[in-house]
Amino acid sequence: MTTLSIQNLEAGYGKVKVLHGISLEVPKGKVVTLIGSNGAGKTTTMRAISGMIRPTAGTISLGVPGEMQRIDGLESHRIARRGIAHSPEGRRVFATMSVTDNLILGAFPRLTRARPRGDVEADLERALQLFPRLKERRTQLAGTLSGGEQQMLAMARAVMLAPEVVLLDEPSMGLAPILVDEVFRIIERLKGEGVTMLLVEQFAAAALAVADYGYVLENGRIATHGDAAKLRVDPSVQAAYLGTAH
Numbered sequence: 001m002t003t004l005s006i007q008n009l010e011a012g013y014g015k016v017k018v019l020h021g022i023s024l025e026v027p028k029g030k031v032v033t034l035i036g037s038n039g040a041g042k043t044t045t046m047r048a049i050s051g052m053i054r055p056t057a058g059t060i061s062l063g064v065p066g067e068m069q070r071i072d073g074l075e076s077h078r079i080a081r082r083g084i085a086h087s088p089e090g091r092r093v094f095a096t097m098s099v100t101d102n103l104i105l106g107a108f109p110r111l112t113r114a115r116p117r118g119d120v121e122a123d124l125e126r127a128l129q130l131f132p133r134l135k136e137r138r139t140q141l142a143g144t145l146s147g148g149e150q151q152m153l154a155m156a157r158a159v160m161l162a163p164e165v166v167l168l169d170e171p172s173m174g175l176a177p178i179l180v181d182e183v184f185r186i187i188e189r190l191k192g193e194g195v196t197m198l199l200v201e202q203f204a205a206a207a208l209a210v211a212d213y214g215y216v217l218e219n220g221r222i223a224t225h226g227d228a229a230k231l232r233v234d235p236s237v238q239a240a241y242l243g244t245a246h
């Protein structure tokens with residue numbers, strides 16, 4: 001497991017700059033959450049990390065302290081091979097393939113990685129254990145799954161990469177409350193297994209409850225950051241992001 005380190009990252013779309021120099025650290029084995037209003041740049045940050053968009057300035061590195069390697073500027077499939085799994089916002093599944101085939105595809109990027117490839121069958125079993133709903137529907141075409149089930153499949157596929165770092169962008173979006181609870185249980189379990197995670201969640205209070213550390217993003221800048229337990233009781237964070245409804 002490795003640490004993800006971002007320094008002075010700038011990124012955007014065309015001429016529009018969204019991220020104005022953000023720095024954040026996702027230490028090995030920790031869960032870090034990124035909190036912010038709609039349009040603050042959370043998804044953009046994840047896209048820049050996974051290579052979906054190219055940063056215009058700053059550095060993104062992966063490794064163990066003292067031996068960090070830059071990944072910014074690499075193509076997204078190479079970044080995936082380094083061990084970054086991105087479960088993107090919205091559902092991205094292969095509609096005309098079965099649940100099982102979608103999961104096996106999730107393991108592909110790592111098969112050419114230098115480190116031992118591990119056992120895809122065993123990982124498939126593990127992913128299906130984590131997501132019992134998918135296990136029941138393993139032969140079903142992904143496009144015929146419900147929205148919530150597709151969301152789980154996207155998450156399970158990220159896990160199949162046996163990643164160093166998982167980027168989870170709103171994994172609970174659009175899910176019924178009972179499934180939201182299940183998603184957070186799964187995040188807890190992955191955390192228990194020592195998986196390094198960067199988490200973006202609409203339910204900021206729940207995200208801070210599972211996370212070790214948090215960053216608050218405002219208009220493409222880090223406004224504040226600190227231990228998750230401290231942010232949870234910070235009056236300004238509470239007022240802006242922690243509605244009493246959650």
Ligand SMILES: Nc1ncnc2c1ncn2[C@@H]1O[C@H](COP(=O)(O)OP(=O)(O)OP(=O)(O)O)[C@@H](O)[C@H]1O
Pocket residue numbers: 013016018036037038039040041042043044045089
């Ligand atoms: N493909 C794109 N082309 C142009 N602008 C974009 C694109 N994607 C996002 N943006 C803009 O970048 C800004 C940041 O968007 P981003 O998706 O990163 O926000 P976010 O923090 O993830 O918000 P949300 O909580 O609504 O998901 C927004 O102003 C958005 O309109």
Ligand SMILES: [Mg+2]
Pocket residue numbers: 042043044089169
């Ligand atoms: Mg977003």
